[in-house]
Amino acid sequence: MAADEIDYNIVFPDASTSERHWQGTKEPVVILLGWAGCKDKHLSKYSSIYSEQGCVTIRYTAPLKTVFISESFGYKELSSTALKLLEILYDYEVENSPVVFHVFSNGGFMLYRYIIELLQSDKQFSSLCVIGAVVDSAPGSGNVRGALRALTATLGPQISPVIRYTLLALFAVSVFLLRVALYPLTKFIHKNHYDAVQDRPPAWPHFYLYSEADQVIRHSDIERFMDSLKRKGVSVDGFDFVSSHHVSHFRDFPQQYTLKCRNFLAACMKDLRGLNENAEEFKEDDSWKGIH
Known part of the structure; x- marks a missing residue:
């Protein structure tokens, strides 16, 4: 199977938990896409938010070299992963x-950007029923300083200072040239994730979790992105945790974070049930057939 080529984790809930929460309807599948350098033991804590609600969960984190090198230089390696x-x-x-x-x-x-593009363009995947997305500490655009902070945190203290500063310098120069200085030209070859999703956003609801204290992704980038999606008719909501750092909102506010994710999931499922019920009523009411 093609899926065997990537390192992912899938967890199925027990039947009683699913039945208790979803009462005969198909339980949701939640796909968690980790941050660069994320370990699965950290991502599993987030997946428990959903598995305890009777959801199937799939966890995956893209390799560091793909995020920081391939994407920075315009190689669409993540497209095949999607x-x-x-x-x-x-x-x-x-x-x-x-x-x-x-x-x-x-x-x-x-x-996520490449997943969206597949869902919008591929016949096989167009029938999938996506009901929503939670986005934590993203997206950001053109923030070289934030990207350097992210890479520094990802490299960790075990790398020697010489190698560390060499990698950071090379990364900073390449990102600045390709994604800032020359981006008005390079975007015609390979748009960044921020612009690509903003230009062709998906229709399903989004919930953004972010913080003014984030020093990697600017909260202004996220808020500007949310406003753009709203103007295009996408259902968008968000919450500013104010004081928590990058991808640390759950760690700092576990109960509040969990409640917001579960409430969003419940709202998406409620909307889906409403659409299904309306569709069934439409099928049963055949009075429209006589209208010409």
């Missing part, structure tokens, strides 16, 4: 379940 991730739904026969994404930082949002 394809493999969506194929997992068919491999485990959950393609008819409602799908929710939980996306972290630019590392997860880069991959």
Whole structure:
């Protein structure tokens, strides 16, 4: 199977938990896309928000080199990863379940961008029922300083200072040239994730979790992005945690974060049930057939 080529984790809830929460309807599948350098033990804490609600959860984090090198230089390596991730739904026969994404930082949002493009353009995936997305600490645009902070945190203290500063210098120069100075030209070859999703946003609802204290992704970037989606008719909501740092909102405010994610999921499922009920009523009422 194509899905075997990527390192992911999928967890199915027990039947009683699913039945208790979803009462005979198909339980949601929540796909969590981790931030650059995220360890699965950290991502699993977020997946428990949903598994405890009887959801199927899929966890995946893109490799560092793909996020910081391939994407920075315009290689669409994550496009094939997006394809493999969506194929997992068919491999485990959950393609008819409602799908929710939980996306972290630019590392997860880069991959989310390609997933959106596949859902919009590929016939196989156009039938998938995506009902919403939670976006944590993303997206950001053209922030070289923030990107350097993210790479510094990802490299960790084990790398020697010489190698560290060499990598940071090379990364800073390349990002500035390709994604800032020359971007008015390079965007015609490869748009960044921020502009690509902003230009062709998906129709499903989005919930943005962010903070003014984030020093990696500017809160103004996220708020500007939210406003752009709203103007295009996308249902968008957000919450500013004010004091928590990058991808640390759950750590600092676990109960509040969990409640907001679960409330968003419940609202998306409620909307889906409403649409299904209206569709069934439309099928049963055949009075429209006589109208010419």
